[in-house]
Amino acid sequence: MKPNPRASRRSLATATALGAALVLMNVSAVGPSAIAAELAPLPVKPPSPTLKGTPSDLPSGPNVEPPPEKPAPPFMAPKGVVNVAAGKKATSSTKPFTGTLSQITDGLKEPEDDHVVEMRRGKQWVQVDLGEPATLYAIVVWHDHRFLQVFKDVIILVADDPDFTQNVQTLYNNDVDNSAGLGIGTDKEYFETNRGRTFDAKGVVSRYVRCYTAGSSLSSLNVCQEIEVYALPAK
Numbered sequence: 001m002k003p004n005p006r007a008s009r010r011s012l013a014t015a016t017a018l019g020a021a022l023v024l025m026n027v028s029a030v031g032p033s034a035i036a037a038e039l040a041p042l043p044v045k046p047p048s049p050t051l052k053g054t055p056s057d058l059p060s061g062p063n064v065e066p067p068p069e070k071p072a073p074p075f076m077a078p079k080g081v082v083n084v085a086a087g088k089k090a091t092s093s094t095k096p097f098t099g100t101l102s103q104i105t106d107g108l109k110e111p112e113d114d115h116v117v118e119m120r121r122g123k124q125w126v127q128v129d130l131g132e133p134a135t136l137y138a139i140v141v142w143h144d145h146r147f148l149q150v151f152k153d154v155i156i157l158v159a160d161d162p163d164f165t166q167n168v169q170t171l172y173n174n175d176v177d178n179s180a181g182l183g184i185g186t187d188k189e190y191f192e193t194n195r196g197r198t199f200d201a202k203g204v205v206s207r208y209v210r211c212y213t214a215g216s217s218l219s220s221l222n223v224c225q226e227i228e229v230y231a232l233p234a235k
């Protein structure tokens with residue numbers, strides 16, 4: 001039987017009208033707050049990918065995500081979020097021996113040696129003071145995408161105070177053996193690309209963001225290029 005184009009056009013028109021009616025009903029049922037929370041892809045501008053090749057001996061295991069073959073789908077956040085960490089003050093557990101802490105929030109994160117802040121080995125952290133509490137939707141971290149590598153003990157915390165004693169919340173922890181002593185992590189280790197890694201902040205209200213590492217699959221040193229924190233701008 002041949003399909004009847006007129007009938008299918010009619011049913012499409014009916015479906016469209018029905019869909020529009022349902023959307024209208026939804027909008028009136030949920031009110032203006034839901035309209036304000038319209039989602040859009042996170043406005044991250046990834047740096048260039050590295051031109052260095054893939055190392056031959058890549059780590060693998062049950063707790064390591066395989067190297068990504070294509071970019072992850074965009075992270076959806078409330079429309080209008082901005083990087084509230086841009087230009088904000090960064091501190092660290094140990095003084096960097098290459099680069100300065102202002103580079104953590106300077107927006108530069110190309111796969112170049114002078115865009116990487118390097119610190120000594122062991123468990124170290126870098127943190128950003130947003131200046132005031134904000135409702136956080138996503139944190140994006142570039143440790144060092146000059147080389148494809150897996151960072152060890154990636155732990156992302158937020159807190160109300162710079163010493164991380166008040167309202168401390170863990171957003172990510174892939175320290176499965178608790179070697180960092182901050183609790184057993186259940187998140188995966190991952191290969192970092194030019195897209196960094198986006199961590200879901202789930203709307204937590206916080207002022208300080210702290211990112212731990214303990215070296216990587218390539219080096220025992222700790223490194224960081226950029227930390228971005230996405231929130232709606234303060235009114």
Ligand SMILES: [Ca+2]
Nearest residue numbers: 103108225226
């Ligand atoms: Ca930077």
